[in-house]
Amino acid sequence: MANILIVDDSGMSRKKLKTILENGSHTVVGEAQDGLEGIEQFKTLAPDLVTLDVTMPNMDGISCLESLLAIDEDARVVMISALGKGDTMLEALNLGAANYITKPFEAEQVLNAISDALNMD
Amino acid sequence: MKETIASLVETVRVFSIKEPGNAIHQHFEDNPASNGIVVMDNDGVPAGLVMRTHFYQMIGTQFGFSIYMNRPVELLMKRQILCLDIELDLAQFGFQTMNRQEDDVYDYVLIMKQGIFCGIVSISNFLMTMSEMKQRQIELLNSQQKILEQAHIQEQALRREIEIKNRSIKKLLDNADQGFLSFQQDLRIYEEYSSVCDDIFDRKIAHLNFGCLMEPFLDEKQHGLLINTLKSLFRQKNKARAKVFLSLLPSEFRAGNRYINIRYKIIAFEENRILMVILTDITDKKALEKKQDQEKNNIKLVLSAIQSRAEIRDAVADARRFFSREAAGLLGQDRPVQEMVKDLFREVHTMKGDFALRQMHDTALNLHSLEDRLSVMMEFPEGRSVNRLKAFLETICFDRMVKKDLDVIHDFMGATFLESDNRININAHRIEALVDAVANRFSGEDRQFLVHHINELTWPSLNGILTGYNDYIQILALKLGKSIGGFTVTGDNVYIDRSRYAGFLKTIIHMFRNIVDHGIEKPEDRSEKGKDETGRIQCEILKQDTCFTLTISDDGKGIDPDQIARIAVEKGIYSTARVSALSRSEIINTIFMDSFSTKQQVNMLSGRGVGLAALRGEIEALGGSIKVDAVTDYGTCFTIVLPDTATKNSRQD
Numbered sequence: 001m002a003n004i005l006i007v008d009d010s011g012m013s014r015k016k017l018k019t020i021l022e023n024g025s026h027t028v029v030g031e032a033q034d035g036l037e038g039i040e041q042f043k044t045l046a047p048d049l050v051t052l053d054v055t056m057p058n059m060d061g062i063s064c065l066e067s068l069l070a071i072d073e074d075a076r077v078v079m080i081s082a083l084g085k086g087d088t089m090l091e092a093l094n095l096g097a098a099n100y101i102t103k104p105f106e107a108e109q110v111l112n113a114i115s116d117a118l119n120m121d
Numbered sequence: 122m123k124e125t126i127a128s129l130v131e132t133v134r135v136f137s138i139k140e141p142g143n144a145i146h147q148h149f150e151d152n153p154a155s156n157g158i159v160v161m162d163n164d165g166v167p168a169g170l171v172m173r174t175h176f177y178q179m180i181g182t183q184f185g186f187s188i189y190m191n192r193p194v195e196l197l198m199k200r201q202i203l204c205l206d207i208e209l210d211l212a213q214f215g216f217q218t219m220n221r222q223e224d225d226v227y228d229y230v231l232i233m234k235q236g237i238f239c240g241i242v243s244i245s246n247f248l249m250t251m252s253e254m255k256q257r258q259i260e261l262l263n264s265q266q267k268i269l270e271q272a273h274i275q276e277q278a279l280r281r282e283i284e285i286k287n288r289s290i291k292k293l294l295d296n297a298d299q300g301f302l303s304f305q306q307d308l309r310i311y312e313e314y315s316s317v318c319d320d321i322f323d324r325k326i327a328h329l330n331f332g333c334l335m336e337p338f339l340d341e342k343q344h345g346l347l348i349n350t351l352k353s354l355f356r357q358k359n360k361a362r363a364k365v366f367l368s369l370l371p372s373e374f375r376a377g378n379r380y381i382n383i384r385y386k387i388i389a390f391e392e393n394r395i396l397m398v399i400l401t402d403i404t405d406k407k408a409l410e411k412k413q414d415q416e417k418n419n420i421k422l423v424l425s426a427i428q429s430r431a432e433i434r435d436a437v438a439d440a441r442r443f444f445s446r447e448a449a450g451l452l453g454q455d456r457p458v459q460e461m462v463k464d465l466f467r468e469v470h471t472m473k474g475d476f477a478l479r480q481m482h483d484t485a486l487n488l489h490s491l492e493d494r495l496s497v498m499m500e501f502p503e504g505r506s507v508n509r510l511k512a513f514l515e516t517i518c519f520d521r522m523v524k525k526d527l528d529v530i531h532d533f534m535g536a537t538f539l540e541s542d543n544r545i546n547i548n549a550h551r552i553e554a555l556v557d558a559v560a561n562r563f564s565g566e567d568r569q570f571l572v573h574h575i576n577e578l579t580w581p582s583l584n585g586i587l588t589g590y591n592d593y594i595q596i597l598a599l600k601l602g603k604s605i606g607g608f609t610v611t612g613d614n615v616y617i618d619r620s621r622y623a624g625f626l627k628t629i630i631h632m633f634r635n636i637v638d639h640g641i642e643k644p645e646d647r648s649e650k651g652k653d654e655t656g657r658i659q660c661e662i663l664k665q666d667t668c669f670t671l672t673i674s675d676d677g678k679g680i681d682p683d684q685i686a687r688i689a690v691e692k693g694i695y696s697t698a699r700v701s702a703l704s705r706s707e708i709i710n711t712i713f714m715d716s717f718s719t720k721q722q723v724n725m726l727s728g729r730g731v732g733l734a735a736l737r738g739e740i741e742a743l744g745g746s747i748k749v750d751a752v753t754d755y756g757t758c759f760t761i762v763l764p765d766t767a768t769k770n771s772r773q774d
Contacts, residue, residue: 085369087346094353099365120361 002118003029005045007038007064008053008080013103017051017080017110024111035059039067042075049076049117052097054088062092069096076117080105124254126214127207129247130232130240134158138168142180142189142197149173157229159241160198167231167238169198204231207239215251218244287313300381300400304331305393306355321376321400331398338374347371354387355394363387363394373403380407418482422526423533425480433479433530434539437523440472444519452507452514459499461510466495476526487522552579576618580766583617583671584610586626587660590633594658597637604644604655605637613664618766624739625763631732632673632759633658635712640677640757650754652676668745669765674758680751682708692717710748713737 004026008014018028030045032038034056042050050068054061061079068075079092079100089100098117101110134148138160145158155173162168171194179185179197189197203221205214218230229241294301294315302314308331318326326334332348339347350369357363367385374381379402386397426433451464473488498510530538552575559571591607598605619626641647641656648654656677663670686700689711700708711717715734740747745763 085346086342087349090346090350090353090366090369093362093365093369098362100368116361116365120359 001026002048002114003027003045004114005030005032005038005041005047005050007032007035007041007050007056007061009033009056010053013053013080016105020105020107020110021051021114023107024114026114035061035064035067038064039071042068042071049078049098049114051078051080051101051114053080053082054092055082062088062095065092065095065097076120078113078117124211125208126205126211126232126242126247129242129250130207131243131246133229133241135161136171136194138162138195138198139193141191142176142194143191145171145176145194146180146190149176156243157241159229159231159238160194161238165238167202167204169195169200170202170228170231171198172228175199199225199228201225202231203228204233204238205242207232207234211247211251211254214242214247218247291315298402301397302326302331302400303388303395303397305395308332308351310334317402318400321379321381321402323376335371335374338376339371343371351396354396360387360389360394379404418480419529419533422480422482422529426530426534426538429479430539433481436472436475436479437527437539440476440523441519443468443472444514444517448514449511452511458507458510461507462495462498465514466492466499469495476523481523481526483525484523491517491522549579552576577616580616580618583615583662583669587629587671590630593630594633594637597634598641601637602643603637603641605641606655606657608658608660610660610662612661613669615662615664615669615765621766622743622763625736625743628732628736628739631736635733636673636675636677636757640675640679642678646678664765667765668762671761671763672758673761674756676756679753679755679757680709680712680749681753685709685711688717689714706748706750709751712749713747 001024004021006014006017006021006028008017008031014031018031021028029047030041032041036059038050038052039059052061052064052068056064059067065077065079068077073096075096076098077096079089079097080103081089081100082103083089084102085100092100098120099113101113134152134155136145136148136158148158149155157170157172159167160169160171176197180189201222203218203225205217209217214230219226221228227244229243230247231238232240232242291313294313295317297315298317300315300317300321302310302318304310310326310329310331312327314326322334332344332351335347336344347370350366354363354366357366364387367387370383370385372383374383382401382403384399384401386399388395388397448465448468451468452461454461469488469492473485473492476482476488477485527539556572556575559575560568563571587610588608594605595607636658641658642650642652644654647656656675659672659674661672663672682705686695686703686708689695689708690697690700694711694714694717695703713733713736717734737747740761740763743763745761747759747761749757749759751757
């Protein structure tokens with residue numbers, strides 16, 4: 001289906017996401033622990049889609065999102081929020097994030113958000 | 122388009138001012154259609170005008186013929202002429218010509234083209250043309266009217282059709298249980314919405330701004346998010362992307378006592394985007410969920426109570442003590458009021474956490490609202506005096522805060538659940554199995570010690586057994602017309618091997634019977650003596666090294682040694698000489714002797730004289746002892762000493 005890059009500082013979250021995505025027949029091509037690492041991997045791996053945690057050390061999700069879109073304005077980014085729905089998610093969507101998921105997430109929710117993001121334009 | 126007079130210009134016969142009148146006459150005779158001529162001066166500029174009717178009027182006057190016929194025309198021509206430019210439009214032309222003197226109104230109008238005379242316009246021709254034009258205009262108007270009329274009919278039909286459609290849609294909407302409303306980017310709600318909406322918002326909502334409409338139902342943050350999300354949603358060109366914003370909009374709100382679920386749908390409408398809002402009343406569903414949650418919480422609370430009974434009991438007792446005593450102590454100190462409030466707040470906050478942990482959510486919720494009130498006081502300390510804080514504290518009733526949760530525990534577990542001891546229920550078979558296992562694994566003294574102690578777990582508490590006599594005492598007291606308060610057992614806890622102490626446990630009832638029957642007086646007798654009408658029984662167990670002492674006392678009339686001595690002699694227990702040699706104590710302990718009864722007549726309850734003797738027999742058989750002490754009108758005290766089976770067993774077995 002799609003090649004996906006996971007950017008999340010929590011190992012547990014990455015593991016859970018990876019399992020869900022692979023069960024949904026996607027390929028996880030890379031895992032990054034913070035925004036900076038995420039940008040590097042995005043450049044080299046050119047994934048179809050990025051899942052991006054909002055709260056991370058070094059570079060937070062919003063800044064990372066801006067950088068990713070600066071590199072590729074058509075980048076498909078799905079935000080992962082532990083802050084629930086709110087102003088931060090509105091900001092992310094306005095900046096150009098394709099969709100978002102709130103933590104704690106379930107498989108169905110994740111796969112729906114990702115397929116919506118992939119079929120967006 | 123501007124219509125000029127150019128098309129009306131006719132040529133006309135021109136005469137020089139020197140021509141004689143008969144030349145004009147000749148012209149009119151030869152040209153009956155000519156109604157006038159123009160007279161030019163020597164420079165070729167129009168100097169006058171001769172109209173046929175005017176010419177013959179002048180000729181027809183007395184001497185007119187002789188005056189004008191052979192003399193130059195300039196004598197009879199009209200010098201008042203109207204010269205107009207060919208570019209003049211018809212309306213202006215009409216206005217100017219009709220504005221002439223009444224006599225001149227029908228005179229030719231001279232037309233100039235770039236300052237040079239080029240012809241005339243006759244008024245009859247002008248009027249004819251005008252009326253023809255009017256006719257054409259009227260015809261045009263008529264045909265336009267016809268077209269308009271037809272269009273109007275069509276429009277009416279269309280409008281009716283739309284109206285019917287709208288009405289049927291509205292009817293559909295109105296009959297749905299849901300509220301439907303919609304708006305565009307300006308957030309103004311369309312007139313077409315279902316009547317359920319009026320119901321939900323308690324007002325007519327047509328043309329209102331959706332953001333303003335929702336404001337009272339959302340907190341500031343939610344409302345801000347709603348407004349900003351709607352802005353983004355309408356701005357977003359891509360429909361799929363716009364759809365993602367929908368999930369940021371509020372999905373539920375509370376209107377009065379009703380819970381309303383909101384769903385949103387984007388509808389494309391020509392160039393514009395319409396947002397449809399679907400409102401569903403979910404109050405009933407919510408109430409059911411709440412009830413289910415409540416039941417779930419109750420079960421959790423009961424489970425928590427079973428698991429941590431002592432902790433809950435202590436937490437309740439601590440909180441009760443805090444509000445009734447310790448809180449007031451906090452206020453007694455000489456410090457700023459604000460700090461006192463802060464301390465109170467901290468205590469209440471900790472307490473809240475404690476109760477929440479124990480699943481006592483209603484209590485926690487009540488403490489939470491108290492915490493809210495305290496935090497308001499912390500923020501606005503003005504006007505807070507210690508006295509007002511004290512008064513505030515006095516309004517707090519912890520028992521009321523904890524009541525609902527305690528009621529749940531009591532309903533499920535019985536009213537005394539929290540008050541009773543920590544108990545666990547273990548199946549007797551498991552203990553037997555444990556004894557077997559221990560017996561197999563250990564030997565000698567260890568085995569005896571362990572088996573004994575495990576068995577001891579199954580022994581009942583003497584305290585519990587004695588407390589159980591309360592009911593019996595009450596029934597007995599009622600029968601005898603006495604009032605006796607309930608007693609508790611104080612002192613140490615003693616567990617006894619029921620099989621070994623069976624005889625004692627069976628006969629101790631005689632002692633209680635004796636106290637009720639002989640010890641405690643009737644209420645009227647008690648009040649005569651200045652005592653409380655209700656008699657009291659006290660019971661205490663004290664553990665010693667290898668035995669325990671059980672004292673049971675009452676505040677009754679005591680034992681009269683003289684009466685005992687007399688009866689003892691009467692019954693032949695002692696001789697008169699022997700009785701007088703006995704101490705007071707020895708005499709009153711006669712009541713434990715076989716066949717003694719102080720009652721004159723044997724009654725059903727006590728007095729057969731066997732009860733206390735039987736008790737003494739059982740006690741002595743166990744290797745114990747019983748004695749009685751009494752002070753007249755102050756009370757009686759039975760002291761029973763028994764070997765502690767626990768220690769006895771461990772040594773003897």
